[in-house]
Amino acid sequence: MRTADLLNSSWSAIRSHTMRSLLTMLGIVVGIASVVLTVGLGLGTQKDVSDQIASLGSDLLIVSPGSSTDDSGMRGGFGSAQTLTLTDAEALASTVAVPDAVGVAAEKTSDLSLEYGESNWTTTVTGTSTSWTQVRSRELLYGDFFTEDDVTSAADVIVLGSETADELFGSTAVVGQDVVIDGDAFEVIGVLADAGSSGDTSLDDLAVVPMTTMVETLDDSGASEAVQTIYLKAASSDVLSAASQEAQNLLLNLHGIASVEDADFTIDVQDSLIDAATSVYEQLTILLTGIAALALLVGGIGVMNIMLVSVTERTREIGLRKALGAAPATIRNQFLIEAMILGLSGGAIGVVIGVGLALALPSVLGSTIVISGLALVVSVVVAVGIGAVFGVYPAARAARLAPIDALRDQ
Amino acid sequence: MTSPSAATLDPDAPVIELTGARKTYLTGDIEFEALRGIDCRIYPGEYVAIVGPSGSGKSTLMNILGCLDVLTEGSYVLAGEDVSHMNEESLASARNRRIGFVFQQFHLLPSLTAVGNVELPLVYAGVAPAQRRERALAALGRVGLADKARNHPGQLSGGQQQRVAIARALVTEPAIVLADEPTGNLDSRSTADVLGMLDELHSEGSTIVLITHESDVAARAQTVYNVTDGQFVGDSVGIAK
Ligand SMILES: Nc1ncnc2c1ncn2[C@@H]1O[C@H](COP(=O)(O)OP(=O)(O)OP(=O)(O)O)[C@@H](O)[C@H]1O
Numbered sequence A: 001m002r003t004a005d006l007l008n009s010s011w012s013a014i015r016s017h018t019m020r021s022l023l024t025m026l027g028i029v030v031g032i033a034s035v036v037l038t039v040g041l042g043l044g045t046q047k048d049v050s051d052q053i054a055s056l057g058s059d060l061l062i063v064s065p066g067s068s069t070d071d072s073g074m075r076g077g078f079g080s081a082q083t084l085t086l087t088d089a090e091a092l093a094s095t096v097a098v099p100d101a102v103g104v105a106a107e108k109t110s111d112l113s114l115e116y117g118e119s120n121w122t123t124t125v126t127g128t129s130t131s132w133t134q135v136r137s138r139e140l141l142y143g144d145f146f147t148e149d150d151v152t153s154a155a156d157v158i159v160l161g162s163e164t165a166d167e168l169f170g171s172t173a174v175v176g177q178d179v180v181i182d183g184d185a186f187e188v189i190g191v192l193a194d195a196g197s198s199g200d201t202s203l204d205d206l207a208v209v210p211m212t213t214m215v216e217t218l219d220d221s222g223a224s225e226a227v228q229t230i231y232l233k234a235a236s237s238d239v240l241s242a243a244s245q246e247a248q249n250l251l252l253n254l255h256g257i258a259s260v261e262d263a264d265f266t267i268d269v270q271d272s273l274i275d276a277a278t279s280v281y282e283q284l285t286i287l288l289t290g291i292a293a294l295a296l297l298v299g300g301i302g303v304m305n306i307m308l309v310s311v312t313e314r315t316r317e318i319g320l321r322k323a324l325g326a327a328p329a330t331i332r333n334q335f336l337i338e339a340m341i342l343g344l345s346g347g348a349i350g351v352v353i354g355v356g357l358a359l360a361l362p363s364v365l366g367s368t369i370v371i372s373g374l375a376l377v378v379s380v381v382v383a384v385g386i387g388a389v390f391g392v393y394p395a396a397r398a399a400r401l402a403p404i405d406a407l408r409d410q
Numbered sequence B: 001m002t003s004p005s006a007a008t009l010d011p012d013a014p015v016i017e018l019t020g021a022r023k024t025y026l027t028g029d030i031e032f033e034a035l036r037g038i039d040c041r042i043y044p045g046e047y048v049a050i051v052g053p054s055g056s057g058k059s060t061l062m063n064i065l066g067c068l069d070v071l072t073e074g075s076y077v078l079a080g081e082d083v084s085h086m087n088e089e090s091l092a093s094a095r096n097r098r099i100g101f102v103f104q105q106f107h108l109l110p111s112l113t114a115v116g117n118v119e120l121p122l123v124y125a126g127v128a129p130a131q132r133r134e135r136a137l138a139a140l141g142r143v144g145l146a147d148k149a150r151n152h153p154g155q156l157s158g159g160q161q162q163r164v165a166i167a168r169a170l171v172t173e174p175a176i177v178l179a180d181e182p183t184g185n186l187d188s189r190s191t192a193d194v195l196g197m198l199d200e201l202h203s204e205g206s207t208i209v210l211i212t213h214e215s216d217v218a219a220r221a222q223t224v225y226n227v228t229d230g231q232f233v234g235d236s237v238g239i240a241k
């Protein structure tokens, strides 16, 4: 029998039972649609995580005051304690004590209202050192960052995030303008380039001033020495944990603390953030993969079930075809191809629905779904494979039917 | 197609040569011998009828002759090819090339048109679409149904359906046309129609084996074999035509 005739024969058998064929495909449609979504969500989450990590800098250590393992409630909560100081930051900058760090930037922040003419905008104002742009991997869109001279003189200069500039001035080209904070005028000397967002916080809504200016002019907390965060940039991601170890030893020493358990600071390695994000992603993937695999299994069994019914129903037809010269292998191939066409059609419909949902869902769920062409192709191949695997048994049954028994069947 | 058609067969060599044919059915523990040693030769162009009472083994013999089943003992040579011990694959090919079946229940596929049904044996022979369409239409022309080629079986009378089945049996130019009770489901007018058709094929040179339990149907054949309890009884009755 010619291949074209074989395909044609299988196709018309499917066409003659349109409704039944569609119902048979349903399991595969659902399975493949969820595979497309699973892979899309997985890739989307991965993309979100890597974007986030890239925006933070993958060789960054974050030192925060307070202990993340604190359960006594005595030492003050994580992040709000005042156990990190400018002295700590200076010590960490020593290349002798922390040889694996190439940059240190302490941040002292305060939420303040910025004014320009009629408009005002509240944002986080950060006092820091000149190394900040290098440590936080930031670049300037316009103007320059402040200099050591500005720090020494506690100059009233300010660098704005692009979003902040836009909110205040309605433009980002604002170098040379003045903003007023608490009655003091600050000259805008630079505007930062976009960095996107980290989780819920925008990295573009901020203002940066020299640490001395922050301490002397803007901070009214009364704790002039305390800083919220110290960022350490490691020489490379390979020495990240070495740098973390060195920083920890130095700070324990400075704070006169003997045991790591009693530490009044926390060092976050970027790795741990990656781990947390990856583990969420992995759990999600396992869950969705499980659902998809189950749906595909059910779909496959559905195909087998209907194919068995079809073989029984068409016993006489099979007998006649054999009497007219169809070899067992020919009959087997016909049913196998039928099952594969069901798989292919189910897979194709599933891909269309999956892609449709992938396009519609992000606006509802707020999660990123990435559609990969390779995943779509693989999905359809898998669907055809399922048709073939679950079609083998019914096809073998059809091929084994003895023509006389089959012809006699009423 | 490599198969020799009936016309190219040696007219002196038998188309069918059964020797000591035995068929035993096993149902559970019970053995039943449906054919008990049949010897028979059928020559090209012969019109043979096989008659006998119900349960005598006519259909069993027809299944053997049609390569739908194999003998338990004895040998069967079909058009010079020993098919006694062939596997399923080769039997399918032998059926396709040598045999044209006409069944009591017509056995047309309802989803195909008349010409589609007639084409079916050629599909399994691997004949190209244009060529098989041409041959199928020619076969339908021979049974006088050229104008019904596009009808589905449901749109044809019983007699017309059986004529489509005869066209399907002819289309491969088989060594023999095997008809098992071809008029069993037909009224008297259609019966006369179909039997007239077989007479015509015979006069054109086809080898026909007709199985029936009606003596007036058998009377049309040149040779009549009488089967009783799985054996030929009496002499074959030769009727001069
Ligand atoms: N597959 C089978 N298994 C067991 N016994 C069978 C089988 N097929 C036929 N027989 C038996 O073989 C005998 C001959 O059956 P067969 O069908 O050849 O009769 P027949 O001459 O065609 O009868 P009828 O004129 O009623 O069609 C019967 O007794 C039947 O019961």
Ligand SMILES: [Mg+2]
Pocket: B058, B059, B060
């Ligand atoms: Mg019978």
